[in-house]
Amino acid sequence: MVFWILISFVALAVTGLLSLALMRAHEVGEPPAAYDLRVYRQQLRDVDKDLARGVINASDADRVRAEVSRRILAADSLLQQQQSGDSQPAGLSRAMILISAVALIGGTLGLYSWLGAPGYDDMGLELRIAAAKDYAKTRPSQSEAEARLPATPKPQAEAEYLDLVAQLRKTANARSNDAQGQALLSQHEANLGNFKAAYEAKRNYIQIMTGDLEAQDYGELAELMIMASGGYVSPEAEELLDRTLTLDPRNGPARYYWGLMQGQLNRPDIAFRIWSETLRMGPKGAPWINGIEAQIEEMAFRAGVEYRLIDVPGATPDGGPALAGPSADDVSAAQDMTTEDRQEMIKGMVARLSDRLATEGGSAKEWAQLIGALAVLGDRTRAAAIYDEAKTRFGADAASLSLIEAAANQAGLDQ
Structure with a gap:
């Protein structure tokens, strides 16, 4: 409420200043010719005083009186024109005041409705965190996110490969309990960019395998779902990422997507912390490391953190990250x-x-x-x-x- 009172006051104050400038000629001041007329009359009186004191002679006094009298007649004529004319019509001024008021107040409200956030209070840290939690609960599902995407173009591949994938689809659909067939179908559908079909096949594989699963399986399913939704991490993908990180907290791709999700949930502070930790785990050159390095500086800016370049360790012989020691x-x-x-x-x-x-x-x-x-x-x-x-x-x-x-x-x- 205070915000609306403030901007209304500012808009009215600016409108009042414009109105004062437009109406001033009708309310205060005098025509310039009236001032000139007073000056010329004073000059006539000064000529008589100079003649009486002997400063000028009679012929010079007559010549000055004639010139000043001519100027008085011209100024008086101009004064009559200014008083009888209407150089700044009052009606037009009032119309301009009304137009200015509507433009200022209406333009202010319109611009704020376009660029601002009507209905929101001052977004302090607690309110921002609360808003992020609310959005996390109400954000679009996987199916809703997929429905918003434009239709994907037909895959560009050799005809023989397309025929092989079509045959693989028939075989995998006919053998509903063939885990290997579903895994192959998921891989080749992903190669063609058919990510929805790919994650459906991967989901079938997980259902068939039941207990014989690793963290990587859930992580791959989450990644395929994220690809199918155009990079958006849905609640369904979040659940899979959570399961992946529970089984393997060091899973690089899952940590990358978990940070990406936090950024989408308006929690760049959490995203930056996760990505920073992941960069220090390495190894340098890994796909998820490249993805983080390309985006972490922007995430740090959103989080209000001064970003300093993080040295990513290479892989050690045992596959773990190399610790940074003295140079x-x-x-x-x-x-x-x-x-x-x-x-x-x-x-x-x-x-x-x-x-x-x-x-x-x-x-x-x-x-x-x-x-x-x-x-x-x-x-x-x-x-x-x-x-x-x-x-x-x-x-x-x-x-x-x-x-x-x-x-x-x-x-x-x-x-």
Whole structure:
């Protein structure tokens, strides 16, 4: 309500100023010729005074009187025209005032209805989070999202391949319990861009396999559904992603789509944190890593975070991400340092790692590394606090929790 009162007041104030400017000629002031007439009459009186004092002679006085009298007659004629004429009609001025008022007030309301958000209160952080939760519950379903998409063009492929896929469809439909046939059909339908048919075949595969499934199966089904809806993460796809991450919290594609979904739900803060953690897991060059790197800067801007380039580790021999350690320059510099300086350098590296994990998150290996480093520095109290927080973060991931507990045992925190 305050907003509407404010913009109405501003619009009326601007309209009032325009009205004052348009009507001023009818209400205040005098024609310029009236001022000229007063000046010329004063000049006639001054001529008589100059003649009496002997400043000018009689012939000069007559010549000046004639010239001033001529100007008085011209000014008087002009004054009569200005008083009898209508250089600024009052009716036209009033019409312009009315038009200006309608244009200002109507234009303001129209522009706000187009660019603004009528009906919303001041969107503070709590209201934004509440609105995001409401949208998450009421957002379009998978079928609704697919219905909004334009018709997909026919796939461009060789005729022989199209014939083979058509035959595969017939065979897979005839063998409703053939899991391998459904898996092949899903793959080839996706190759042709028929994502809806692809995820339907993948769903059939999951129903046939029942207990013999991995996290990747649910993640692939979610990805096919997201592709079928044009990149939109529906509630049905969200459920599959949640199941994938429950089984495998480090699943890269699922983490990418989970962050994408948070961005679509107007929670870029959560999306940025998830993507930051995923980038630090690596490996560099993975498809989901490339997708995150292309969008994380914009997500950081939406979240109000100052983005700093994140170094993505490559793959280690065991397939896990490589942890970032001191650079070659750091090692070279440390050799020339005193014991105290070297200790300060290590403390600085540990502090940076701690700050990053607190703000952006990280992998279980990085949390384990921080616990061990704090224990080496003798800060057991802080190491214990980090251990408790890590157990909360990775409580659902048995492998990650085991790694963190091993680091805590080595640091002597469980003793």
